[in-house]
Amino acid sequence: MSTEVTEQLGHGRGDAPESTRHSRVFRPLTDIVEGKAGVSLMLEMPGVASEDVDITLDKRVLTIRGQVAPTRPANLDLAYSEYGEGDYERAFTMSEDFDPERIEAELRNGVLTVTLPRAEAAQPKKISVKVA
Numbered sequence: 001m002s003t004e005v006t007e008q009l010g011h012g013r014g015d016a017p018e019s020t021r022h023s024r025v026f027r028p029l030t031d032i033v034e035g036k037a038g039v040s041l042m043l044e045m046p047g048v049a050s051e052d053v054d055i056t057l058d059k060r061v062l063t064i065r066g067q068v069a070p071t072r073p074a075n076l077d078l079a080y081s082e083y084g085e086g087d088y089e090r091a092f093t094m095s096e097d098f099d100p101e102r103i104e105a106e107l108r109n110g111v112l113t114v115t116l117p118r119a120e121a122a123q124p125k126k127i128s129v130k131v132a
Helices: none
Strands: 005-007 025-026 030-034 036-046 046-058 061-068 088-093 104-110 111-117
Touching: 036 088, 046 104, 046 111, 061 111
Parallel strands: 025 088
Antiparallel strands: 005 088, 030 036, 036 111, 046 061, 061 088, 104 111
């Protein structure tokens, strides 16, 4: 894996933003895929709706948060539960090789894909050789 995207250490501990919600905060499992055009992050965020995803880029730190709406059965008391509901948060430090204006995100089947295109200046250049 390239060092162009690294996890921001410290998030999810005492220096994370305070939450007014009384729920757990999970660190979503993430795959990072690198190609010639850029990098894609794929984060598992089951139960999060697209309108409840918040992605910010501030001083090269990409922070991704997702809120899960509680799914308690109406008019029933929960007798036993193994499923742990909670919100998601993860942060990554970005290199300067990415174009922040072209970052895109898509949520499909509980997986958030964030596409980070390389800036034009960081794209590899092919140099042609002329015949003399």
